[in-house]
Amino acid sequence: MNKKCTGCGLSLQSEFEDKEGFIKKENIDKSKLCERCFRIQNYNEYKVVAKTNQDFAKIFKKIDKSKDLVLVLVDLLNIGGIHELCQYIHNDVLLVLTKRDLVPKQIYEEKLLHYFDTLPLHVVDKIIVSSKNNYHLDELMELVFEYKKSNKVYVVGITNAGKSTLINKIIYNYSNLTNRITTSILPSTTLDMIEIPISDELTFIDTPGLLVENSIVDKVDSETLRRIVPKSELKPTIFQVKCDQIFLIDSLVRLEVEEDNNIVFYLSNNLPILRFYKDNDKLKNLEKKEITINEKEDIVIEGLGFIKVMKKAKIKVYTLKNVDVYTRKSFL
Ligand SMILES: Nc1nc2c(ncn2[C@@H]2O[C@H](COP(=O)(O)OP(=O)(O)OP(=O)(O)O)[C@@H](O)[C@H]2O)c(=O)[nH]1
Ligand SMILES: [Mg+2]
Incomplete structure (x- = not known):
């Protein structure tokens, strides 16, 4: 059998129920989706698949050998x-x-674009879009036609960057196709390449996303994940810190700030932030990291969000085991 699931790209099979691409024998003629995609698309029920970046490296090699244009998507x-x-x-x-719809409106787009100037990629052009709001999608299509060298255009990125959502919007806006690629808030939704022929001149190829190691997203249950993933424009929360203070983000992070400072939290609006003026033991059982941060840098908690700190400081961050915490030049 060589029929592929139109949701995730895997070859369909009806032999092994616990393996990927499974579909019941009686459904094979009438359905285009494997059971996992059917369940995500219809019931929002997700079965986690254990993938590694080695699994995807083979797929990326195929792109590397081609001369085709690649859209690199960055959330x-x-x-x-x-x-x-x-x-x-x-x-x-x-x-x-x-x-774009999730980033505060007042942020200068030029600044956002500028931040990625030094990426080691051969960038022919850059654009900011929102698939959710149809923002700049016509302009994106113009750029695709301007720069494509062949009929094939690959869409790549980190898992959850929004590759499949973007292609679904392109299918809807610019083609007569009716299929829908599976999308979800969980990592590794797309599992193999999926070719989407938009017209005779243009085929988009969706690809599985690269996994980010040590991200919080694969260390929490699905209910917590729904709070972590932002759904609407981020409302930054600003705190003026005077002497020692402790911040708790949901049940996921404890932050100890010891000197006067101004800090801004960029997190999903659904994550509660509590401030304490007196010492306590809450969330002290999490893994501690001591971060030295310079002025106008961010502390990134991988997969959760980031915290902008205005003045040089030493900050203690407690969070889940094996979640990366690091600093970078301030982004927003
Ligand atoms: N607010 C907002 N959410 C988006 C946008 N694009 C995608 N998303 C959400 O981001 C999550 C991931 O989207 P997908 O399209 O499945 O991401 P992907 O890059 O295909 O992920 P993998 O297949 O796992 O590599 C989903 O919850 C989408 O609804 C957007 O423009 N705005
Ligand atoms: Mg996808």
Whole structure:
């Protein structure tokens, strides 16, 4: 059998129920989706698949051998992992910064675009889009036609960057196709390449996303994940810190700030932030990291969000085991 699931790209099979691509024998003629995609699309029920980046490296090699244009998608609120992705891509790249609707409106787009100037990629052009709001999608299509060298255009990125959502919007806006690629808030939704022929001149190819190691997203249950993933424009929360203070983010992070400072939290609006003026033991059982941060840098908690700190400081961050915490030049 060589029929592929139109949701995740895997070959369909009806022999092994616990393996990927499974579909019941009686459904094979009438359905285009494997059971996992059917359940995500219809019931929002997700079965986690254990993938590694080695599984995907083979797929990326195929892109590298081609001369086709590649759209590299970067989720503006989750830019971790992008440097790892760069090592796989040596084609011409159209850099597409996604999920504009989640970033505060007043942020200058030029500044956002500028931040990615030094990526080790052959970037022919850059654009900021929102698939959710149809923002700049016509402009994106114009750029694709301007720069494509063949009929094939690959869409790559870190898992959850929004690749499949973007292609679904393109299918809806610019083609007569009716299929829908599976999308979800969980990592590794797309599992193999999926070719989407938009017209005779243009086929988009969706690809599985690269996994970011040590991200919080694969260390929490699905209910917590729903709170972590931002759904609406981020409302930054600003705190003026005077002497020792403790901040708790949901049940996921404890932050100890010891000197006067101003700090801004960029997190999903659904994550509660509590401030304490007196010492307590809450969330002290989490893994502690001592971070030295310079002025106008961010502390990134991989997969959760980031915290902008205005003055040089030493800050203690407690969070889940094996979640990366690091500093970077301030982004927003
Ligand atoms: N607010 C907002 N959410 C978006 C946008 N694009 C995608 N998303 C959400 O981001 C999550 C991931 O989207 P997908 O399209 O499945 O991401 P992907 O890059 O295909 O992920 P993998 O297949 O796992 O590599 C989903 O919950 C989408 O609804 C956008 O423009 N705005
Ligand atoms: Mg996908």
